[in-house]
Amino acid sequence: MSDKKNRRIVLASRPTGKPTPENFRFEEAPLPAPAEGQVLLETLYLSLDPYMRGRMSAGRSYAKPVEVGAVMEGGTVARVLASRHADYAVGDIVLSHSGWQTHALSDGAGLRKLDPAAAPISTALGVLGMPGFTAYAGLLTIGRPKAGETVVVAAASGPVGSAVGQIARIKGARAVGIAGGADKCAFVRELGFDAAIDHRAPDFTARLAEACPQGIDVYFENVGGAVWDGVFPLLNDFARIPVCGLIAQYNATGDFPGPDRLPVVMRDVLSKSLTIRGFIQREFTDQRPAFYTEMAQWIADGRVRYREDVVQGLDRAPEAFIGLLEGRNFGKLVIEVAKD
Amino acid sequence: MSDKKNRRIVLASRPTGKPTPENFRFEEAPLPAPAEGQVLLETLYLSLDPYMRGRMSAGRSYAKPVEVGAVMEGGTVARVLASRHADYAVGDIVLSHSGWQTHALSDGAGLRKLDPAAAPISTALGVLGMPGFTAYAGLLTIGRPKAGETVVVAAASGPVGSAVGQIARIKGARAVGIAGGADKCAFVRELGFDAAIDHRAPDFTARLAEACPQGIDVYFENVGGAVWDGVFPLLNDFARIPVCGLIAQYNATGDFPGPDRLPVVMRDVLSKSLTIRGFIQREFTDQRPAFYTEMAQWIADGRVRYREDVVQGLDRAPEAFIGLLEGRNFGKLVIEVAKD
Numbered sequence: 001m002s003d004k005k006n007r008r009i010v011l012a013s014r015p016t017g018k019p020t021p022e023n024f025r026f027e028e029a030p031l032p033a034p035a036e037g038q039v040l041l042e043t044l045y046l047s048l049d050p051y052m053r054g055r056m057s058a059g060r061s062y063a064k065p066v067e068v069g070a071v072m073e074g075g076t077v078a079r080v081l082a083s084r085h086a087d088y089a090v091g092d093i094v095l096s097h098s099g100w101q102t103h104a105l106s107d108g109a110g111l112r113k114l115d116p117a118a119a120p121i122s123t124a125l126g127v128l129g130m131p132g133f134t135a136y137a138g139l140l141t142i143g144r145p146k147a148g149e150t151v152v153v154a155a156a157s158g159p160v161g162s163a164v165g166q167i168a169r170i171k172g173a174r175a176v177g178i179a180g181g182a183d184k185c186a187f188v189r190e191l192g193f194d195a196a197i198d199h200r201a202p203d204f205t206a207r208l209a210e211a212c213p214q215g216i217d218v219y220f221e222n223v224g225g226a227v228w229d230g231v232f233p234l235l236n237d238f239a240r241i242p243v244c245g246l247i248a249q250y251n252a253t254g255d256f257p258g259p260d261r262l263p264v265v266m267r268d269v270l271s272k273s274l275t276i277r278g279f280i281q282r283e284f285t286d287q288r289p290a291f292y293t294e295m296a297q298w299i300a301d302g303r304v305r306y307r308e309d310v311v312q313g314l315d316r317a318p319e320a321f322i323g324l325l326e327g328r329n330f331g332k333l334v335i336e337v338a339k340d
Numbered sequence: 341m342s343d344k345k346n347r348r349i350v351l352a353s354r355p356t357g358k359p360t361p362e363n364f365r366f367e368e369a370p371l372p373a374p375a376e377g378q379v380l381l382e383t384l385y386l387s388l389d390p391y392m393r394g395r396m397s398a399g400r401s402y403a404k405p406v407e408v409g410a411v412m413e414g415g416t417v418a419r420v421l422a423s424r425h426a427d428y429a430v431g432d433i434v435l436s437h438s439g440w441q442t443h444a445l446s447d448g449a450g451l452r453k454l455d456p457a458a459a460p461i462s463t464a465l466g467v468l469g470m471p472g473f474t475a476y477a478g479l480l481t482i483g484r485p486k487a488g489e490t491v492v493v494a495a496a497s498g499p500v501g502s503a504v505g506q507i508a509r510i511k512g513a514r515a516v517g518i519a520g521g522a523d524k525c526a527f528v529r530e531l532g533f534d535a536a537i538d539h540r541a542p543d544f545t546a547r548l549a550e551a552c553p554q555g556i557d558v559y560f561e562n563v564g565g566a567v568w569d570g571v572f573p574l575l576n577d578f579a580r581i582p583v584c585g586l587i588a589q590y591n592a593t594g595d596f597p598g599p600d601r602l603p604v605v606m607r608d609v610l611s612k613s614l615t616i617r618g619f620i621q622r623e624f625t626d627q628r629p630a631f632y633t634e635m636a637q638w639i640a641d642g643r644v645r646y647r648e649d650v651v652q653g654l655d656r657a658p659e660a661f662i663g664l665l666e667g668r669n670f671g672k673l674v675i676e677v678a679k680d
Contacts, residue, residue, distance in 0.1 A: 054611075224606055243610050249603050258598015262605055263589050266564060269618035270583050271394075276616040278609035 006031055008101030009317055011066045015056055018251045018325065023056065024072070024318040032105050034084045039111075041078035041096055041104050046314065046335040047125035048074065048321045050222075053250040072100035072317075075130060076337075077114065077121045088113075095124045100317055102337055119296065121340065126159045126332035127306035128295055130281060134244055135163035136291045137284035139220060140171075142242035142277045147172030149217035152208075152234075154227045156196065157184040159306065159332035160244060163295075164220045165193045166304045173218070176211045178227055180327045187330075191305055205230040215239075224248045232265065235272060243278040251325060307331030346371055348441030349657055351406045355396055358591045358665065363396065364412070364658040372445050374424045379451075381418035381436055381444050386654065386675040387465035388414065388661045390562075393590040412440035412657075415470060416677075417454065417461050428453075435464045440657055442677055459636065461680065466499045466672035467646035468635055470621060474584055475503035476631045477624035479560060480511075482582035482617045487512030489557035492548075492574075494518040494567045496528045496536065499646065499672035500584060503635075504560045505533045506644045513558070516551045518567055520667045527670075531645055545570040555579075564588045572605065575612060583618040591665060647671030 005028045012025035034040045055066045055073050066073050076099070080092040085108050088094070095112040098104035114121050119128055126132060143164075145151050151168035155161040156177025165175035169192055177188040177196045188196035195211035197204060208230045215236035221228070225248025235241075249256075268274060298304040309331040311320045317335050324333050345368045352365035374380045395406045395413050406413050416438040420428050425448050428434070435452040438444035454461050459468055466472060483504075485491050491508035495501040496517025505515035509532055517528035517536045528536035535551035537544060548570045555576035561568070565588025575581075589596075608614060638644040649671040651660045657675050664673050 221606075224603065243606065246603070246606055246610055249607070252603065255599035256601075256603045258600055259595035260598055260600050260602070261596075262601040263564065263586070263592065263596045265602055266561075266583065266586055267589070269616055270586055271618070273618045273620060273623060274616075275618075276609055276614075278611070278613045278615075280613060283613060 004031055005029065006101055006103040007314060008071050008099070009314065010071050011056060011068050013068060014058060014065075015251075017253050019053065019056060019318075019322055021318050021322070026315070031103055034082050034105055036084050038105050038107050039080050039085045039088045040082040041076075041094065041098055041106055042081045043076045043078050043096075043098055043102050043104070043314075043337040044093070044340050045077040045122045045125055046074050046100060046317060046337050047076065047129070048317065048324055048329075048333045048335060049131065050245055050247045050250065050324065052321065053247075053325060073097070074099050075125050076104075077124055078104070079338075079340075093121050095129070100314065102314060116340075119299070122308060122310070122334050122336075123299075123306065125334055126308060127163060127299065127304065128292065131159035131332060132163045132295055132306075133284075133288060133291050134281040135160045135220075136167060136295065137281050137287050138242040138244050138279055139164050139167055139218070141284060141287070142275070142279060143168075143218040143220060143240050145171050145173035145218050148174070150174045150176060150212050150214055151218040151220065152176045152178065152212065152216050152231055153220040154178040154199065154223040155247070155327070156188045156193065157307065157330060158222075160222055161220070162188070162191055162306060162331075163304060166191055166298070168218070169193070170298065170303055174214075176208070176216075178208070178223075184330060187307065199227055199230075209234060218242075220244065222247065232268070235268065235274060237272045239272065239274050241274065241276045243276060247325065309333045311335050313337070344371055345369065346441055346443040347654060348411050348439070349654065350411050350440075351396060351408050353408060354398060355591075357593050359393065359396060359658075359662055361658050361662070366655070371443055374422050374445055376424050378445050378447050379420050379425045379428045380422040381416075381434065381438055381446055382421045383416045383418050383436075383438055383442050383444070383654075383677040384433070384680050385417040385462045385465055386414050386438075386440060386657060386677050387416065387469070388657065388664055388669075388673045388675060389471065390585055390587045390590065390664065392661065393587075393665060413437070414439050415465050416444075417464055418444070419678075419680075433461050435469070440654065442654060456680075459639070462648060462650070462674050462676075463639075463646065465674055466648060467503060467639065467644065468632065471499035471672060472503050472635055472646075473624075473628060473631050474621040475500045475560075476507060476635060477621050477627050478582040478584050478619055479504050479507055479558070481624060481627070482615070482619060483508075483558040483560060483580050485511050485513035485558050488514070490514045490516060490552050490554055490576075491558040491560065492516045492518065492552065492556050492571055493560040494539065494563040495585075495587065495667070496533065497524040497647065497670060498562075500562055501560070502528070502531055502646060503644060506531055506638070508558070509533070510638065510643055514554075516548070516556075518548070518563075524670060527647065539567055539570075549574060558582075560584065562587065572608070575608065575614060577612045579612065579614050581614065581616045583616060587665065649673045651675050653677070 153164040168175040177193040185196035222245035224246035420432040493504040508515040517533040525536035562585035564586035
């Protein structure tokens, strides 16, 4: 047992614009003992994901915000330290949603046992977890890429984007990835994308157009912002735009300056018969079994590869999360909270 | 035979902003004689529709623009005046796409024979034609209203909007219509809509919210502009927005002033899992047989009613069309070019 206390990070205050370290507070509490029907979990890995920015704000989203003073929410991989639950034994590894803390009690609801022999357990937070499933369900159900079509995705070195492009390739489509900086672009090319474009390049728009000579049939939207403006004119008739995230605008405050782009977008929605469809992976829960089977096979076959950005220690979660919103991570960002 | 000349209206120049009478020019030409395999058609009714505004501009749309100097495009109901085509006899009534002119030759491509005993022939341009089919296909394929859901449509006294609301009711949904002025709103209520809201009312937004106490599940978009701003905050999770027209912005020129509404819309697309889907009815051609059967039955049963705004004489087409873009028509606008 790594610790006799539960260390946790709570939301100290709601950010205005970019989160700062002051929005987070560290607390310690005695390790709780499981009641009948409960397990005590020790967090091994904590997932950091862009959606958490939404939970820090009070505004309406698809989920309730984290209350000020409450533990920051997050997916975790954990080990059972003590069990009074018939289904779990000490030492079991589980996928949980314990949040930003070293330990948590659970009554088993929402837990999923992991087989450490089948895949590295941290992948349950990435390519074989929520981000991978987001890519899978959004691309295949909403994007529906056909062989020969062009699929564009931003944040292409990240856990969602990298899976989107690789699955698009498996389906016979061309995959064009957008990423920030030469290293990330090189990695995206290594993954087998047909092209990788640096959104920081001054001629980004021209390069993107060059990489999409047949236009864009599917734009998997997970960033918004300036990337959208480069993609939008290249959309083909009947293009599909699964909207999974808008990380570029999560920190925005107040009105957005003009001109108003909405009428222009709506004009093309009409004239090109575009589909813009927001989603959250929970909606497609019935596809999870197929996802686990297919994705595990694709990984085993080497057709889907992934990269993790592992940061050591819960204490670094706030700084790592702030960096995530600025694109400073490289691969799926996870905090290694305790050694496996 | 009503005339020995073909009178026609050509596009004289492309409008900047609102079309004016000067954008149109009247011409006369000798009546052509049909060659082998052709028919000579006499236009009885000409349909005027908002999409024609798009054809007057050179900008990209889902169809090619009308060339300057060419006859304005448009759906027509016509009578066969002379025939050298095996399938058509003199006196046959056909649905055609002859444009803004009194006569035209056709080789039969795209013609559809109409049965004057089955329905008033002008309805082939309205409730039993392209506008009715637009409503049917867009609402049922993209909107997919479920019993108890709320469907909102603007231009609700027009040929598309009135059909949308009545079909929504047939499917068990609540129908809320938006129209301009008390007379149109009264008519929309007569059609059986659950509520009709005047978009010119100073408290339009509040009234719309009041008429949609459970929010909006389907917004059939055919106007854009200020109506969108009233509808948008009321959209429910998983709302569907078939985009069929944007008449409020067809005459716009240059940039649209800020603030930029796009990021706000995209934020809700994401947080509410909205679907925004542009379409043109041609895409759903395989549904036409079902449409003709079902819509004819609904009309026979009195479950779908319609209103026509018949203007006498081809000469009045430009002024009637300009009025259409300002909402001055009341019902499906058709020009009676020659007496039936």
